[in-house]
Amino acid sequence: MDTREFIQIRKFIVKLGKMLHRYGTPAFRLEAYLTEVATYLGVRSAFISTPTSLTFVLWSDRHEEEYNSAARMLPGDLDLNALSLTDELAIKLLGGELSLSEADQRLDEIDAMQSPYSHRTTLAAFGLATGSFAMLMGASFNEVIWTGLLGLVVYLWALWATRSKRVNLMLEPVTAFASGLLACVVSRYFDPGINIPLIVLSSVIILVPGLAITMGLAELSSRNMVSGTARIMDALMQLFKLYFGAFLGISLGFFLLGENQYEPSASLPYWATWLAVLLLSIALLAIFRTRPKHMLWAIAAAFVSYGTTVGTSLFMEQSMATFAGAFALGIFANLFTRIANQPATIVSMHGLIVLVPGSKTYIGLNTFISGKNFVQAQHIGQEVFLIFMSLVGGLIFANVVMPTKKAL
Template identity: 40%
Template structure:
């Protein structure tokens, strides 16, 4: 292999690692996929990926000289549309349909592409996500409408922070603070609403249930550095969100204390059939999926929700998500084999309906606000823990029963 060819393949692999990390791919999948691509390009190497560091070591088989690259990266956000394009580009390179130099240029273009959906569309998606979640867990229509407005306000805060703040460190507590202020004052005109539920629905996109699940998946795959870092970051995010909502509630109480009311139930149970596809459609925009993948993502959400309900009925609420995760894991792997694309593109849509991040938030609220003793915290968290473990076990068993061909 001549020097120029090696440099082109080296640069492509390093850029590929950065791109996959930027698009929110779990660390263990990045490492496995890059190793397979590396060998397909007739190189050898090993890779270490963490939320903030990408380490690449490459060498030509049969030679002793190794080249090390250490790249400081920022934690990535989910961009499943760009991930799908990158996956297709890698397939073209390996099959010989795209030259390595051209592929490197296309990879940079994918990373620099503007968001697939406009600001207005994404803004609407945030409101729809909050409203659909409130429809699933709430009791009356007032909670749905107020939650939808809270989601719209939260996205407005995101735009302001991106425009005027040099750092996004304060974003998590700030959006929770604004949602709590809005929910508290909205209860003056809509006293029948459950304010904590409205706050949770307004910031549901920020609740780190999915990131906790991915962190546990990293740990289960023995990627200890990445899994531990991701888990601690998720827990800190949860605490920041709770602090912001607690501060907002305290500020509201300085002005007005909501009277205690009996819950008003006006949402029929069958509305779940409407709420699930609405939540799924909104997540298509939030996760930046391609429109062509929308039907498969919607089906994955229905399978996850139906499997979890069926499992909860026969296995118990804590074990119910196991069946949902098992079904969506097998389904996404079948889809991956049929289309030749990464199973992540649709899998995460099902997993996000199973993750109990909101239960962790609610449990923390009970401990702080309802006078629950901290010695009772294990009992409060045991169901949440079992649900996380159930999801993790379901995904692991799905990979054993029907593994996907692709490592990504």
């Protein structure tokens, strides 16, 4: 291998790794995938991925050429559209349909690509996702509507954060603070007696890092100790910032407008929870930037995981039911990989979002600090831990029963 060819290969691998990192790929999947690509291109490799850094070590068979690179990265956000396109590009490269120079150029095009969903569509998706989550939490019809409206405010903050580093650094506490204060205004002037903590939690649920904690535990289970620990600590810090912002906003609202007296109202009927799962899965299509050809798969994944969990909970404990839901989701995601030849992450993330106990972690934090529950919950800390373990265990067993055909 001559120097010019080696330089071309390592530039492509570094660019590919950085892009996949930005799309929220877990460390163990990213490292395995890059190793697979590097092996095909004829170079030896070693990679170390963490949520905030990415290290590349590449060398030729006889060490005529060597290259080391360490990049400081920001934690990636899920972009399933770009992830899918990048994987398709790598498949064509490995299949000999594209040359390395053509693949490199195509990577630049994908990297510059905008979301397939407009800002208006994503705005509506935030409102729909937060409102439907409130339905899952047993909120009344009025509380669902108010939650959806506050979800629109959260999206405006999230959009501003993409254009301002200062706002991005304070996104979690400031959005939770704004939601808490606005919920107090709603309770004082428009709808007295609403469940303010539940509305605030539901309105910021997109920012609650339950999914990040699950990914961190999965990385720890795969012996990626540094990445898993860093991801979990980052997620816990996000959770603390959200809770502090909500606590400050509600406290200021009560001080200025008077304390709210919660008056329980009739929850929506049971069938509304299934409608909520449908609406939540539809909203996540835009939030996760899912490609149109994967929409039905993604919605089906949400119903597979939730339906299995609800069905098995009739004769199992909640933690075992969650294990069954995660196991069914893992089988479904690996089946998707075999049929569509696309990363399992594309559908598994939609199913995990209705299973991960990020909201219960928030509730447990509230109970620990204030001594009060704003929803009916007993032994919340133990339940959260068992559910997290069940999620990771279910996905691991699914990969044993039906191994995935792709590293991503």
